[in-house]
Amino acid sequence: MKGCKETVKFFLAVLLAHSFVSCIGKRNIAHIDFNSLAKAGMKLGIEIAENDNHALFQEAAQWVGTPYKYGGNTKDGIDCSGLTCRIYERVYGIRLPRSSEQQYRTATHINTQKKSMKQGDLMFFRSSKSGNKCSHVGIYLKNKLFIHCSNSRGVIVERIDGVYWNDKWIGSSH
DSSP, X not given: OHHHHHHHHHXXXXXXXXXXXXXXXXXXXXXXXXXXXXXXXXXXXXXXXTTSOHHHHXXXXXXXXXXXXXXXXXXXXXXXXXXXXXXXXXXXXXXXOSSXXXXXXXXXXXXXXXXXXXXXXXXXXXXXXXXXXXXXXXXXXXXXXXXXXXXXXXEEEEETTSHHHHTXXXXXXX
């Protein structure tokens, strides 16, 4: 039964890709890897549109399921700031500081309005133990979803407006 559901999801993604092609008309789409985007969208639980940052979604999807490892930065194990470092370097060519607090402190502008977040924004959080210091970082994807590395569940996609994260959010920056 599970294999059937995955097959149906794949074919729905292919249909979505074909409708995507028909919507964009005569634009040059030869560079778009629809199969990879469909797989990334399914893994992230996101519909990827033409104007989305395809490289961000494809890179983020490759990390989903990676286990948590303090100080790690490989697919064998990674922590939250290691994840943001790896994605930012691959997608934007930007080398970030290694810790979430350093990433927060070196951000040029901190946005404090969730409604104005953009794809790829670093999202900063504090915990009850960290006081006003940043203790966690993730990357905003879209539709109130972000990717991060949880201590207990590894790399996952979650909603920013969930009960746990909503009041721990400090701000975002790109």
